[in-house]
Amino acid sequence: MKKFAVLLAAAFALSAPMTVLAAGGHGEMKMDHGSMMAEGNVAHEEVVNGVKATFKVLSMKEHLKAMKMEMPKGMKETHHIMVEFKDAKTGKPLTEGDVKVKVQGPDKSGQTKDLMGMEGHFGADFDLSKKGKYGVMSKFKLKDGQVRNSKFWYTVK
Numbered sequence: 637m638k639k640f641a642v643l644l645a646a647a648f649a650l651s652a653p654m655t656v657l658a659a660g661g662h663g664e665m666k667m668d669h670g671s672m673m674a675e676g677n678v679a680h681e682e683v684v685n686g687v688k689a690t691f692k693v694l695s696m697k698e699h700l701k702a703m704k705m706e707m708p709k710g711m712k713e714t715h716h717i718m719v720e721f722k723d724a725k726t727g728k729p730l731t732e733g734d735v736k737v738k739v740q741g742p743d744k745s746g747q748t749k750d751l752m753g754m755e756g757h758f759g760a761d762f763d764l765s766k767k768g769k770y771g772v773m774s775k776f777k778l779k780d781g782q783v784r785n786s787k788f789w790y791t792v793k
Contacts, residue, residue, distance in 0.1 A: 676692045676693070676694040676698060677692065678690055678691070678692055679691045679692055679693045679772075679788065679790050680772070680786070680788035680790075682786055682788075683724045684784040684785070684786055685782060685784055686723065686724050686725065687721050687722070687723065687724060687730060687778065687784060688721070688722045688723075688724045688727075689719055689720075689721055689774070689776070689784075689786050690719065690720045690721075690722075691717065691718070691719045691772070691774070691786070691788065692717075692718050692719075693715055693716070693717050693718075693764075693772075693790050694715060694716045694718070695714065695715055695716075696711065696713060696714055696715060696716060696761065699715075699716040699761075712763050712765075713761035713762055713763050714762070714763055714764050714765045715761070715762050715763075715764040715792075716759055716760070716761050716762075717737055717739070717751070717759060717760060717761075717762055717772065718751075718754070718757050718758065718759035719735060719737075719751065719757060719758050719759070719774065719776075720756060720757040720758075721733070721757075721758075721776070721778060729756050730778050730779065731753060731756055731757075732753070732778065732779045733758075733776060733777055733778035733779055734750065734776065734777050735750065735751040735758040735774065735775075735776040736748065736749070736750050736751070736774070736775045736776070737749055737751055737760065737762075737772060737773065737774045738772075738773045738774075739762050739764070739770055739771070739772050739773075740770065740771040740773070741764070741766055741768070741770055742766050742767070742768025742769055742770065743766060743768075747762055747763065749762065758776075764790075764792050765792075766792065767792050767793060768791070768792060769789050769790070769791050770789065770790045770791070770792065771787065771788075771789060772787060772788050772789070772790050773785070773786075773787040774786045774787065
């Protein structure tokens with residue numbers, strides 16, 4: 637019971653700053669950490685029906701360091717997956733919409749999450765703790781209402 641209370645308190649403490657930081661309408665999170673899309677290497681990039689999708693996968697240590705935060709104890713997510721959308725013709729950022737990502741691990745286990753809007757991109761945290769090849773499948777519906785898909789392989793060494 638004590639362990640549950642500690643976990644509940646930790647979850648509340650971690651969610652409170654996010655509640656304060658969430659602002660700006662359209663579910664977009666505002667955080668004072670500069671452009672996170674500048675971090676890390678591109679894991680996958682493609683144009684899907686007029687939209688350029690750029691995916692990056694960062695270790696949580698890199699991600700939290702960029703936000704000047706420490707890794708919370710007991711956090712099981714090891715990586716942050718982010719995607720930035722731009723109009724393929726104009727290069728204009730597309731920051732409104734719904735994005736869902738499913739990650740299938742090397743052991744065939746799956747995780748599905750909705751990505752949250754964050755300063756010009758969408759992102760969420762995933763557990764990629766096992767070494768091997770992960771299938772990353774994304775389905776996104778931006779402001780134009782068209783549903784698009786993208787998928788790629790990401791290898792954890």
